[in-house]
Amino acid sequence: MARQSHRIGILGSGNIFGRYVTGLARYPELEIVRVGDIDPARAKQAATDHDIPAWGDDAELYADASVDIIVNLTPPVHHARTIITALESGKHVYVEKPLATTVEEGRAVLEAAARSGRILGSAPDTFLGSASQTARKAIDDGLIGAPIGASAFIGHSKAETWHPDPRFLFQPGGGPVMDMGPYYVAILVNCLGPIQAISAASRIGAPHRPVTSPGRAVDSIEVTVPTHTAAVLTFASGVLGTAQMSFDVWDSDLPFMEIYGTEGTLSLGNPNHFDGEVRLRRHGDASWSVLEPVVGLFGAVGTKEQARRGLGVRDLADAIEGGPHRATGSFAFHVLEALCAVEESSQQTRVVHLSSTCERPQPRYPA
Ligand SMILES: NC(=O)c1ccc[n+]([C@@H]2O[C@H](COP(=O)([O-])OP(=O)(O)OC[C@H]3O[C@@H](n4cnc5c(N)ncnc54)[C@H](O)[C@@H]3O)[C@@H](O)[C@H]2O)c1
Structure with missing residues (x-):
């Protein structure tokens, strides 16, 4: 069965960013269309390095109506606030681990997901x-x-x-x-x-x-x-x-x-x-x-294949398409x-x- 295509925006273009770009390339139906970072110069550099067509600050990513999934690669202390903002912007969200840094934040994030009707997935995958x-x-x-x-x-x-x-x-x-x-x-x-x-x-x-x-x-x-x-x-x-x-x-x-x-x-x-x-x-x-x-x-232990990321985003896309969701x-x-x-x-x-x-x-x- 042909898979639906999804338009991905990545929030946060730091150390792990490249491993998402190379890992998501395994799934051509998951297209990275924008990078957003509180430091737009970093977003621009990351987008340029990886041939991603649009970049800007975080607000521009939340506002991009063409993006349906935000992959959140900000540091953990920013997770709760950025997940909630992304969900409230109408996006499905996949966030790096940990989901948040406190139980209270984690609960707030789950409540925001339930309110939004969007789907929240999280590493580890x-x-x-x-x-x-x-x-x-x-x-x-x-x-x-x-x-x-x-x-x-x-x-x-x-x-x-x-x-x-x-x-x-x-x-x-x-x-x-x-x-x-x-x-x-x-x-x-x-x-x-x-x-x-x-x-x-x-x-x-x-x-x-x-x-x-x-x-x-x-x-x-x-x-x-x-x-x-x-x-x-x-x-x-x-x-x-x-x-x-x-x-x-x-x-x-x-x-x-x-x-x-x-x-x-x-x-x-x-x-x-x-x-x-x-x-x-x-x-x-x-x-x-x-x-x-x-x-x-994915490949042999000891190779870069083990460090690449993206399976959890594919899992979220499965859930959006009505399939099972595992890394919830x-x-x-x-x-x-x-x-x-x-x-x-x-x-x-x-x-x-x-x-x-x-x-x-x-x-x-x-x-
Ligand atoms: N680095 C790794 O090897 C690695 C491995 C697995 C998982 N992770 C997880 O990935 C996440 C990111 O880690 P990293 O090492 O890439 O961090 P990093 O500090 O290298 O990069 C974080 C990026 O997020 C941006 N940022 C910060 N706050 C933001 C906000 N509010 N909105 C938008 N952008 C913001 C920063 O400007 C920076 O570019 C963390 O949750 C971490 O646990 C990292």
Whole structure:
């Protein structure tokens, strides 16, 4: 069936912008027609670099009647306000992670989406990739028996060595919990269902960090958000997860993520990637076996294909066309609430119970 075409406007033309342009090029029916940025000079440069026909400030993007989807790539502290403005301008919105920086903002965003009649989608979308889908099918097919536990290990993304302006990653709204946590928690919720309660402890590793990235905007950062966190996640199903989320672990040999059941263990690759080996070892097996991917791959692990973005925007377009919507605003809200609960539990040294729940998104593999 021929797909409808959609006209995309991208809001925010910073570091991740190019990876959306190259990733969205996989879907010719999703045409990028305008770039908007509070800094119009950046929008102009980005549009010129990528042959995008129109550019301007943020207001010009909201006002462009020919745009039906805004892809919001602003820093997290701007997400709530910009999502709401875009929805109120009549656009469908896909926003980078995290959905917002607080539970209150997240609720306001969901309410604005409901009022607007437009559709809100949100990153992360890597849980739609072959690795997470393969792990989920393995669990649903009973290959590890009844799930009991999970562990996630988030090491440092080393952003101060490659991001030209990593300040937002070391301020409230950033940190390993809000910046990297969404990928891991989204995959755990996709595989194991919603989270009920969280307890955690956190600290700041080093209060100041040198920035060494090429073309850097600053030479050092003052760190004002915890950079090392240990959390326990209690899922509604009774599964217990442990997560270490850190910008202080530069090197480690621990796996990214494992899921444990009564009959075996699943081991997953980097949740920030779409593809990667999913390994199974059932009790008594002499070695690990690699599971056959249940959906198509973007490309090999270690290639730029894993860093490109756009699958979540295609998912939003499916929903606009009346198909299933998986990377929804409400799924992202549950993930956000879990991550905020990690921060709240650390600050208040108590167990935090989540107010939201969510359905596991419909799988991408054939029923
Ligand atoms: N950089 C990455 O590797 C990466 C990876 C995955 C996800 N993300 C997510 O993508 C988003 C953007 O990250 P980034 O690294 O590209 O940030 P960035 O700081 O490099 O770029 C942000 C851009 O948004 C513009 N902007 C700021 N406020 C705005 C507003 N109110 N309206 C319009 N434009 C505005 C800025 O001028 C800038 O051009 C964040 O949510 C981040 O979590 C980034």
